[in-house]
Amino acid sequence: MRRLALVLASALSLMAGACGGAAxxxxxxxxxxxxxxxxxxxxxxxxxxxxxxxxxxxxxxxxxxxxxxxxxxxxxxxxxxxxxxxxxxxxxxxxxxxxxxxxxxxxxxxxxxxxxxxxxxxxxxxxxxxxxxxxxxxxxxxxxxxxxxxxxxxxxxxxxxxxxxxxxxxxxxxxEKSLSSCRRKELVTSHAAFHYLAGRYGLSQQPIAGLSPESEPDPRRLADLTNLVRQRNATTIFYETLVSPEVAETLARQTGAKTAVLNPIEGLTREQLDKGASYVSVMGENLAALKDALGCD
Ligand SMILES: [Zn+2]
The missing domain is CATH 3.40.50.1980 (Nitrogenase molybdenum iron protein domain)
Structure with missing residues (x-):
């Protein structure tokens, strides 16, 4: 009888475990x-x-x-x-x-x-x-x-x-305060993630790719951007943490600009999460990168 009780008890706990694990x-x-x-x-x-x-x-x-x-x-x-x-x-x-x-x-x-x-x-x-x-x-x-x-x-x-x-x-x-007096407004970004940010703070987004980072950069678009970067003396081509920086690097080489990260916060890396990074902390890093690139006082 004791043995049966034990078997029953363990069967019940197995069932409980299975239920608890259900999605x-x-x-x-x-x-x-x-x-x-x-x-x-x-x-x-x-x-x-x-x-x-x-x-x-x-x-x-x-x-x-x-x-x-x-x-x-x-x-x-x-x-x-x-x-x-x-x-x-x-x-x-x-x-x-x-x-x-x-x-x-x-x-x-x-x-x-x-x-x-x-x-x-x-x-x-x-x-x-x-x-x-x-x-x-x-x-x-x-x-x-x-x-x-x-x-x-x-x-x-x-x-x-x-x-x-x-x-x-x-x-x-x-x-608002940090971006109110900048020498430049052009934000050259990898993909078109910063339209609302640019609109909010009076900047002009100039994306290499479209709304998705996977969209192929069009050669004509790259030629236009090269001219724009030279004309407006843009100092920085922004790239992202989760996609290849290759095209941004090519554009930077052609124009003598440098590259820097502007994070579209479409995901944080495991390393960032382990360090306690958050939406607000990464946006703070973005603001520092923007001030540097745009020459804000
Ligand atoms: Zn996106």
């Missing part, structure tokens, strides 16, 4: 939130803190445009209590699964006042998070979605969101 369904009573890439995951984590488990579908150090999903990630997307993603062709694989969900699903590109990209064929430009004020609006929307998913934690979400939003407004004030 979604509020493990530890926490809300299961799936975020499509880093800035959205950080925003959701800041608002929810301990009250949600946040799954970021884009692995650290990976460029998020056109992310492919593993079967496990498809399950996570289907089972989550809340999915936060960017539509408009930014990550079509996620968009496809998100569109067939029944549960709470927020497309932040649809939720925010965004504009079309500069290229004729382009849809809405998704890169809102590089403008601290649009990022603040996204945080507000995420807070609302979390509150709807878990009304009993609404006050907590509001408090956490208020703290993060104050940091974003302070960041905006630093950008």
């Amino acid at each position: 979604g369904g509020g493990r530890d009573g926490k809300l299961q939130v799936v975020a499509s890439f880093y800035p959205v995951a950080e925003a959701a984590g800041r608002v929810a803190e301990e009250r949600a488990e946040i799954i970021n579908l884009t692995p650290a150090g990976t460029e998020p445009h056109d992310l492919e999903l593993t079967p496990r990630q498809v399950d996570q997307l289907e089972d989550a209590d809340l999915v936060l993603y960017l539509g408009g062709g930014f990550q079509p694989a996620i968009e496809k699964v998100a569109s067939r969900r029944d549960g709470a699903t927020i497309d932040l590109v649809e939720a925010l006042p965004l504009e079309k990209g500069a290229e004729e064929e382009a849809g809405l430009d998704p890169h809102f998070w590089l403008d601290p004020i649009l990022m603040e609006k996204a945080v507000e929307r995420i807070q609302k979605a979390l509150g709807e998913a878990r009304p009993e934690d609404l006050a907590e979400f509001e408090r956490n969101a208020a703290t993060f939003r104050a940091e974003l407004r302070e960041l905006d004030a630093r950008f």
